[in-house]
Amino acid sequence: MTGSAVPPPPGRRRCVLSVPAGDARKVAKALGSAADELVLDLEDAVAVGDKDAARELLVATLHDLEPRRAPILTVRVNAPGSPWCHADLLALAVLPRPPATVVVPKVESAGDLAFVDRLLAGAEAGRAAVVPMTVQALIETAAGLERVQEIARSSPRLVSLVLGYADLAASLGMTAPAPDRLDLWLPAQQALLVAARAAGIQAIDGPHLGVGVDEHFARDVGRARDLGFDGKWAIHPAQLEPITAAFTPSGSEVAAAREVLDTLARAAVAGAGAAQLHGQMLDEAVAAAARRVLARSAGDPAEDGA
Template sequence: MSSPTTPVRRRCTLVAPGSDERKIAKALESAADEVVLDLEDAVTSARKDEARALVCRTIRELRTGRSISVRVNGLGTEWARDDLRTVGALDGVGIVLPKVDTADDLITADRLLAELGSTARLQALVETPQGVRSIDEICSATGRLEAVVIGYADLGAALGRVGGYTAERWLHVQDRILIAARAAGIQAIDGPHLSILDDAGFRAAAQWTRDLGFDGKWVIHPGQIDATTEIFTPTSAAVEHARRVLDAMAEAETTGAGAAQLDGHMLDEAVAVAARRVLAQTGG
């Protein structure tokens, strides 16, 4: 089910703990396309209510029109409904739902937000084997859903994968999630690399998922923002080609030509879809 609105660019999404006022402020001042303020893993049980209040107050006071989402606590926790009610009342703020196992998780969140009259958009964090197995139904569960994100830490632990991050180990999961997202017309976002360094391993992992076709990546440290944004931003040559593709197809439609051509190649809607995705990554 495609989203009825144009989603924001998510070349780079910076995740910040919702209980740390300094890190929240720094994240909101960063160059990341989107900031996710975390009420789940980054916050201890004793500080859940405090963190929720801090995040909501900070967004109301400091928000300057940038893209912000909040990772709420999972539906199986005692804090989830209060999180959804409070964050859902914030104007223009998205919600990341963690540990999405089935479509029912998103449907439940959607119904609660609908009862509140909230227009909040959703992202699904897939980080369990059940979530991967149910990914087709998850991606088409609700029109609120804009993106699906891979959560490597929890998924790796559940699968028993140890010994660090090797991109090739995750190809099956990555392709599975990417195909489901594309079929549903939503974004596929790579999860955070399990380190805070902008090193060769981090860049190789980001380039790997960029080449697979992912729209962007989560990062957990501001030092990774510039590299991630650069990796997921199309080259000037790719942008120029995308514009030429769309111009050629528009001209063929205007003139009534049977088919569009460019540089000796036939163009069809599949090529146009790819071109539009390139321009969306540039904000064009």
């Protein structure tokens, strides 16, 4: 990364909508969605023969797009080692207003992110006052899952890990679980969560493998929230509202989180080595949990210290 520039703090990603980057109609419609983040997909959603055309269309769209606050715009580039990854990254990095972040699919080692970091750093080096693009790593192979802790700590640009179910199932040789057996994904979910939390970055659950909004979808979303994920991907607009609602803290949860942080702040000003609240000892782990609650709240994450 060039100079002393550092990436901005990660934004709120309660609900992330993925759309094909090569479909101008879907992109235009998605820009007005209620998702926290919009992923414009140059990888799985684009056929091999259409990669260059989709990139050109996306670059033209982003070049003409007015600055916007929400949803966060990101691009899912093609995987490292593919014929298109470097071209995707360079085309995005030289835009007058590059996307806030890129999703890198099929990350299998720290070396994959080192390649991305060097390429972006070189593209950014000749530009004045550029805000470095951040990176999200999509973990969707056996090799990536095995090395997820190494990957989570490998780049200062990295702001989140995302679990990709369809490709991971194929990589593991796993029969796609029935809707009532999604508990089979628990080991992979916990591995990614532990790695993300230990590295201090976000953990985002991949999409429910279906476009319906039924009881199986609701259980899938609820389990991801209860496990501790910061948000979840969606593949259909009908899924946005229930995902966002599930990952938005209640008013009482927000109030409790603010009370924790206020209590710790007063203790620090007073020079106290520890603080208590309602009989509970407060420490950095409790503070980190409180900050995650505020980052997912309906208020401005920047104002909440996210």
